[in-house]
Amino acid sequence: MPSNSTITHVRTLDGLYLAATLVTPDQPTNRAVVLVHGGGVTREEGGFFTRLAAGLADAGIASLRFDLRGHGDSEGRQEELTMAATLNDIRVSITHLREATGASEIGLCGASFAGGICAYYAAKRPDDLSRLVLLNPQVDYKQRTIDSRDYWSNDVISDERARELNDTGALQFKADLKHGRPFLNEVFWFRPMDVLSEIKAPTLIIHGNADTLVPIDGSREAATKFTAPVEFVEIEGSQHGFAVHDDPQYLNPKSQEYQAEVIETVARWLNA
Template identity: 45%
Template sequence: MSDATLPANPPDTGAEVLVRTHDGLRLAGTLLVPPGHHDGSRDAALFLHGSGADREQGGLFTRVARGLADGGVATLRFDLPGHGHSEGRQAELSLSGLLNLIGSGLRELRERTGAARIAVLAAGLTGGVAAGYAARRGDEIGRLVLFDPLIDYQEHFTADSPRWRGGRLTEPAGRTLLADGALASACGLAAGRAMLNEVFWLQPRGVLGAVTAPTLIVHGTGAARVPVASSRSAAGALTAEHRLVELPPGGDALAGAVSAALAWLLPAATDAGDDAPG
């Protein structure tokens, strides 16, 4: 892949960039730096989409990035490996690899904008990983926004699945994994062997109490891959400043999610004193 092969974007949505990962992959990204953004004097935000999506997250990330740009915040969003226009294969994704992707994105933002304070926004699959990163490297993340976050990876990938019995893959499922290199999951990810092993050991819920970044969780209350009860439990485990916004079905959930994120991230949109935990 080269810069020339990347799809062009309208000027108001940002410039196409390549983000290099720890292990050498080139990820297709969009960097949006608003006019007047001065090195080190403004905030920035990193976006991590969920499985089965791309860097726009169904338009959610596009709209939030534009709103942040209007508030003077630079943003970077990129396609995960095996998604969109990025290199790599979905089957090679792992939870540890996703943690490293966050590190790569943060480094890219710092180098390109000079921003010292960076917020992280994550959706679905990447939500739990983002929380885990914030728990381990809290000094790198200013604020955290999680949309319908997947927190319980083991439960999601193995519980109530006919492929798993007693914590082990059935013989037919094991043969399929060997032949295809991945198994389809409920979240739309082609999960490879590394991911299916890690979900038994890497559990973000256990470290939520160590997250120090102010955290917003936005979750729909309708039928979803990740039930809202998961986010309610996660909010109860957080000890840092936090807020849970539940979006009922039937309304404009996208607009509600955008509004909640911008209010949380832009100082001009809300008084910090009104962001009470709970």
């Protein structure tokens, strides 16, 4: 099905403009989904969200994907990014998508860093969405941000990294991602796993079983916590991002095969 792609923006509650792309099928649709990317990348997710949006449009589903604040072409500073801010940004993105398409069935899809945040949103604002999709979701933010780092010990940061935080206002978590002090404190208390039973929307979880960045065990545990209908799909042999190891541009044919499988699965499930 032919589709239309429009560059737009979403205004946040606190006045930032987030770069976004709206993709709609040529024919009117009652189904649409907000796509929320992982940390340190952009709304294209290395091209995966670009292809996902096209595949959804082919299936008659509209989508809106936006750059997180401090990412890509969006306003804001990365070190100011918090889970609370992202929840509010999801809220305005859902409103934007609903108004732009007239769709009454709105889904929410979060990848990696955004996965647990989208799950939390679904738990706390159940009337806003009809479906939830989690792609290799991060559901334990403290474990990844604090517990797995050798510069934190017994929940206390080392003197060296504390100086970095004091001097620059952020920690360089990885090459393309900085965490500010608000986020670093937030992860101690923000626990999506604790609210999964509150989610009312049918949920699809897809995770590669060779994922070393966000191990699949978190999704396996999460799938047992839902009271709403949940479908859990493991992609055999897939690393994080539905790819083979060390293929950030997704050029390997096997990576493209993994992603095509995920896109087909998501589109079919949203239309079921």
